[in-house]
């Protein structure tokens with residue numbers, strides 16, 4: 001059952017916390033709540049774990065007169081910045097490192113370091129009007145605010161109703177949870193219909209990725225009005241967030257598809273994909289504030305809500321592991337133009353040595369990327385889906401995700417070139433596709449997409 005909405009009045013909202021600390025109002029509310037747990041000592045300025053939040057919500061249910069919504073009451077306890085106290089002085093560095101700020105100039109989960117687990121969920125909005133859509137985005141915002149801070153939105157409204165949160169992350173830390181939102185072309189216009197009065201606010205480059213000749217796209221796994229990328233260092237934390245975002249969308253949106261990915265590498269080194277090659281090396285070419293500005297973040301030529309945002313290109317690419325595993329090491333290395341062990345380009349010794357395209361096979365993947373010349377920020381995850389019952393082969397591959405400021409220049413032409421010539425095509429099939437406009441980051445007190453919906 002969906003929780004009753006708590007619409008904070010302006011005066012309830014907390015102030016912006018550039019330093020990660022909450023306003024005095026928040027701290028006071030936190031102290032009051034903490035007092036019930038700490039024998040009166042309070043925990044002003046310290047973070048609360050999910051477990052503590054659960055206990056506090058139970059305490060609040062017993063001792064504080066709740067409003068229509070227990071969740072609302074919990075949020076009120078922490079002040080109407082709608083967040084539990086964030087990492088601040090006194091908290092252990094380990095705990096602080098577990099949190100990624102949900103607020104900021106840019107959304108987390110784009111250039112922030114890649115976490116181990118990822119869920120990608122595509123939604124179709126079923127709401128009939130903009131107001132209902134806004135309600136969903138507000139609910140999602142509250143959930144993300146709490147869960148990225150390591151708290152749970154557990155209602156304290158008795159045993160006769162389903163709990164507002166499924167609860168499997170209650171004892172777990174924030175685990176660097178990030179939730180990144182993107183809007184698909186169909187949210188702005190579908191079949192010539194301006195469904196939510198947003199057509200005039202559509203970003204410049206948002207249209208479906210054109211189909212390529214070799215594509216075997218499954219429409220049921222593609223597109224959508226809204227895409228949510230959920231990442232965390234703990235799979236249960238990531239799943240919990242994806243699941244509860246779905247749950248909160250009941251009656252307002254329906255899930256079209258959900259993908260599950262993973263990636264792993266020793267700290268500081270480039271992860272390997274399921275072909276055993278280091279994947280993500282060239283991100284180092286733009287790995288700086290200035291580089292992100294040139295490659296990732298949208299600028300002044302976009303509507304205000306997209307500034308500091310980016311376009312997410314998504315391709316689900318099946319990798320034919322059995323074919324690959326029967327190929328010689330030479331064939332495998334020729335496919336990328338890089339060495340399998342070190343990741344170095346042909347003719348070089350170090351992974352990050354500058355690539356000399358002329359030394360790479362003409363149809364190799366990296367040579368074609370260099371020929372195209374564009375850069376994008378890749379954030380891919382591997383996936384596995386068990387065994388293909390028809391063939392007995394392993395169903396596995398890459399959830400290719402890239403962020404760029406202009407997909408018409410930085411993604412589509414390269415995809416076209418690769419689809420025509422890439423040696424990698426002998427071993428891969430593209431089976432799902434989508435392009436989403438991810439707005440710039442959120443300010444505390446603002447709901448996801450507010451500048452689009454109210455601008």
Ligand SMILES: C=CC1=C(C)c2cc3[nH]c(cc4nc(cc5[nH]c(cc1n2)c(C)c5CCC(=O)O)C(CCC(=O)O)=C4C)c(C)c3C=C
Pocket residue numbers: 273275277278279280281282283315317318319336338355365366369370374375376397398400411414415418424428
């Ligand atoms: C249209 C863009 C791309 C698709 C689709 C794509 C699929 C894909 N890539 C790999 C593995 C590797 N890709 C690598 C480099 C690389 N790939 C792209 C783009 C697409 N890849 C770019 C822009 C680059 C960087 C090229 C450069 O400037 O050097 C590499 C090499 C190491 C690295 O830089 O990451 C690997 C390995 C797979 C397996 C795949 C589809 C399944």
Ligand SMILES: [Fe+2]
Pocket residue numbers: 365
């Ligand atoms: Fe690639």
